Amino acid sequence: MGRLRLFALLTAAPLVLGAAPAQEPTLAGFTEASSRAERGWEARFRAMPDPAKLQEYMKRLSARPHHVGSPYDKDNAEWILARFKEWGLDAHIETFDVLFPTPKERRVEMVAPTKFVAELKEPPLAGDPTSNQTAEQLPTYNAYSVDGDVTGPLVYVNYGVPDDYERLQRFGVSVKGAIVIARYGHSWRGIKPKVAAEHGALGCIIYSDPRDDGYFGGGTFPDGPFRPAQGVQRGSVMDTQYVGDPLTPGVGATKDAKRLALKDVTVITKIPVLPISYGDAAPLLKALDGPMAPPEWRGALPFAYHVGPGATRVHLVVKSNWDMKPLYDVIARIPGAADPDEWVIRGNHHDAWVNGAQDPISGQVALLEEARAFGDLLKQGWRPKRTIVYCAWDGEEPGLLGSTEWVETHAGELAAHAVAYLNSDSNSRGYLQMSGSHSLEAFYNEVARDVPDPESGLSVWKRLKLRRIENAKTGEERKELRRESDLRIGALGFGSDYTAFLDFVGVPCLSVGFGGEGEGGTYHSIYDDFYWYTHFADTTFVYGRALAQTTGTAVMRLADAELLPFGFGNLADTVRRYLDELQKLLAEERDEAVERNLEIEEGVFAATCDPRAPTFAPPAEDAPPHINFAPLENAADALTRAAKRYDRAVAAARGEGGSILARDGIAAVNAALLGADRALLDPEGLPGRPWFKNLLYAAGAYTGYGAKTVPIVREAIEQRRWSEAEAGAVRTGKVLDAAAAAIERAASTLEALAAPPRG
Numbered sequence: 001m002g003r004l005r006l007f008a009l010l011t012a013a014p015l016v017l018g019a020a021p022a023q024e025p026t027l028a029g030f031t032e033a034s035s036r037a038e039r040g041w042e043a044r045f046r047a048m049p050d051p052a053k054l055q056e057y058m059k060r061l062s063a064r065p066h067h068v069g070s071p072y073d074k075d076n077a078e079w080i081l082a083r084f085k086e087w088g089l090d091a092h093i094e095t096f097d098v099l100f101p102t103p104k105e106r107r108v109e110m111v112a113p114t115k116f117v118a119e120l121k122e123p124p125l126a127g128d129p130t131s132n133q134t135a136e137q138l139p140t141y142n143a144y145s146v147d148g149d150v151t152g153p154l155v156y157v158n159y160g161v162p163d164d165y166e167r168l169q170r171f172g173v174s175v176k177g178a179i180v181i182a183r184y185g186h187s188w189r190g191i192k193p194k195v196a197a198e199h200g201a202l203g204c205i206i207y208s209d210p211r212d213d214g215y216f217g218g219g220t221f222p223d224g225p226f227r228p229a230q231g232v233q234r235g236s237v238m239d240t241q242y243v244g245d246p247l248t249p250g251v252g253a254t255k256d257a258k259r260l261a262l263k264d265v266t267v268i269t270k271i272p273v274l275p276i277s278y279g280d281a282a283p284l285l286k287a288l289d290g291p292m293a294p295p296e297w298r299g300a301l302p303f304a305y306h307v308g309p310g311a312t313r314v315h316l317v318v319k320s321n322w323d324m325k326p327l328y329d330v331i332a333r334i335p336g337a338a339d340p341d342e343w344v345i346r347g348n349h350h351d352a353w354v355n356g357a358q359d360p361i362s363g364q365v366a367l368l369e370e371a372r373a374f375g376d377l378l379k380q381g382w383r384p385k386r387t388i389v390y391c392a393w394d395g396e397e398p399g400l401l402g403s404t405e406w407v408e409t410h411a412g413e414l415a416a417h418a419v420a421y422l423n424s425d426s427n428s429r430g431y432l433q434m435s436g437s438h439s440l441e442a443f444y445n446e447v448a449r450d451v452p453d454p455e456s457g458l459s460v461w462k463r464l465k466l467r468r469i470e471n472a473k474t475g476e477e478r479k480e481l482r483r484e485s486d487l488r489i490g491a492l493g494f495g496s497d498y499t500a501f502l503d504f505v506g507v508p509c510l511s512v513g514f515g516g517e518g519e520g521g522t523y524h525s526i527y528d529d530f531y532w533y534t535h536f537a538d539t540t541f542v543y544g545r546a547l548a549q550t551t552g553t554a555v556m557r558l559a560d561a562e563l564l565p566f567g568f569g570n571l572a573d574t575v576r577r578y579l580d581e582l583q584k585l586l587a588e589e590r591d592e593a594v595e596r597n598l599e600i601e602e603g604v605f606a607a608t609c610d611p612r613a614p615t616f617a618p619p620a621e622d623a624p625p626h627i628n629f630a631p632l633e634n635a636a637d638a639l640t641r642a643a644k645r646y647d648r649a650v651a652a653a654r655g656e657g658g659s660i661l662a663r664d665g666i667a668a669v670n671a672a673l674l675g676a677d678r679a680l681l682d683p684e685g686l687p688g689r690p691w692f693k694n695l696l697y698a699a700g701a702y703t704g705y706g707a708k709t710v711p712i713v714r715e716a717i718e719q720r721r722w723s724e725a726e727a728g729a730v731r732t733g734k735v736l737d738a739a740a741a742a743i744e745r746a747a748s749t750l751e752a753l754a755a756p757p758r759g
């Protein structure tokens with residue numbers, strides 16, 4: 001526990017005891033009276049989400065394929081709109097026009113030493129009633145692959161991440177002029193063709209290995225939940241210099257938007273890429289010779305994995321229809337009674353690759369139940385203080401299109417009005433997955449303590465805490481978990497629709513969902529459908545209910561609190577941890593380079609080379625220089641000081657039943673609070689990726705989905721660009737200083753409000 005956390009606990013404890021029943025502490029940001037009222041409304045709310053309704057919505061929304069541009073995508077948007085209206089919400093559809101390629105020609109064939117033509121087809125399965133909607137299904141492909149027709153020797157590159165190519169170099173294998181075959185996993189899929197092209201490959205095939213996604217995990221569909229031999233993972237491979245419509249970076253894709261010409265778009269892959277099943281991959285991999293793949297590269301197919309290249313040659317053809325398609329974002333609003341200009345925003349996408357029962361409908365149905373329940377609460381007299389905005393996004397799958405275009409269109413308003421954005425996507429059985437902005441970490445913990453887990457009867461918070469104790473790798477980790485403190489939340493990368501809110505506008509975000517007990521393998525295939533979900537996933541929809549309860553409670557609490565329930569002790573503590581990680585990372589790089597150079601000098605690599613399976617010494621490397629982390633150290637100190645001051649101001653304001661929080665002047669404190677997360681943006685953005693403006697949280701340029709925190713410094717160290725790391729420490733220090741200044745402003749405004757009148 002950081003000293004900051006301890007401080008927060010000590011100051012909070014007497015207040016907790018002073019409040020009415022011990023198990024119902026006064027909610028952060030509320031007065032004692034308003035907290036009691038809030039808890040009353042929330043209890044009513046949490047009784048409303050109904051598993052039977054969740055199932056009924058899923059059946060309807062996943063009945064037919066509903067990808068971007070399909071008839072049922074529009075039909076679903078109109079159906080969602082009608083529900084919002086039926087429940088009394090003020091709703092409309094907002095439309096955009098985006099570039100969305102669909103397959104025209106696809107071919108993968110082995111031309112030597114033997115002939116084999118890949119199926120590239122997912123067969124309908126008897127008993128699964130929607131798997132035969134062949135005419136409406138999008139064929140298996142990777143959207144935004146460049147068109148191409150290439151032939152070359154085949155090389156297996158494991159997951160196709162940069163480290164894998166270093167390993168290939170040690171085998172003396174080059175992919176120049178070759179077609180690579182990579183397995184899905186360990187990076188966002190778009191990284192694989194990007195890194196392959198950087199190494200001179202002509203084409204890229206991505207397959208699902210049964211070790212990661214298939215029978216190694218359990219029985220395959222339809223007997224079990226795991227990916228069958230012909231199941232294929234579709235998905236976007238757009239490069240991540242920016243997200244959203246490729247033709248309109250930074251601005252909304254409205255009718256009259258200025259668009260790039262297709263030839264000027266830089267986010268389309270440099271080489272053609274196509275995904276295949278393990279049924280189709282097996283003959284290709286089996287035909288490879290060359291060095292044996294290292295043990296950790298071997299999958300679960302029943303033959304020896306070789307790296308290649310050899311006599312195996314592959315012909316790959318990818319051609320798309322490069323058409324414009326409409327997007328239908330459904331936006332509903334509940335106007336705030338007291339502070340209509342502060343918006344709490346909640347979203348989940350509605351488009352899928354095919355039927356998409358799990359991704360995204362399992363999350364969308366929870367969002368709908370929240371909206372229905374809010375409609376009921378409004379009839380019963382509930383009036384949220386702030387405006388609540390509910391969003392069903394289109395076009396998430398191709399590249400977060402619907403949410404990004406909406407955010408870019410409304411960026412100015414959002415910068416002025418958005419309090420927080422809460423996202424969900426796929427949902428299943430198991431544990432609460434907690435990630436988001438650390439200014440909301442304490443708040444997220446508070447919410448999770450109040451939601452019951454449907455299986456254990458514990459709160460979802462307690463169950464997750466015990467799970468983390470079970471999974472902890474060290475005694476130190478367990479010790480930290482057992483202390484009475486908040487559970488840490490993960491940072492956000494770019495896995496879903498929060499990205500534009502977080503990285504383009506600086507809105508604090510939470511990502512909510514359950515998982516860990518409903519495993520399987522139908523992701524982005526025709527088998528992610530109602531039959532699969534109701535046989536193998538959250539079959540009773542009780543975790544769908546828990547998702548609605550968790551997210552809905554968070555939305556209500558953010559919308560109703562007098563003082564926005566942001567906390568900065570956890571943020572300061574997290575920044576301090578990131579700084580420690582960066583220093584450790586640099587030290588490790590130094591140790592590794594020194595050790596490697598020593599081994600080269602000693603002749604270790606030459607001596608251990610087996611002449612029958614030769615390997616090559618890696619190149620010598622300069623050890624990293626020392627880097628000045630002082631701007632980050634000073635900024636972390638400033639954040640810690642500001643957070644402590646703000647905590648003291650809040651503790652003081654919570655005296656006497658917290659009546660100070662009900663004063664008019666609290667609006668100025670809230671306005672100052674919104675400045676803290678906005679301050680994390682730098683208009684210049686990340687090096688080479690100016691669209692991404694958040695200097696604390698980003699997705700990695702070479703890892704994708706996973707978050708890179710303090711991205712400029714971390715990526716520069718990983719990629720050995722030392723002067724960029726140093727400059728990044730200065731720039732990141734500046735935004736953290738600006739965040740600290742915003743927190744100081746909020747603290748001083750609150751102190752002034754709480755100060756006894758002079759005279």
Ligand SMILES: [Zn+2]
Binds near residue numbers: 349396425
């Ligand atoms: Zn999704």
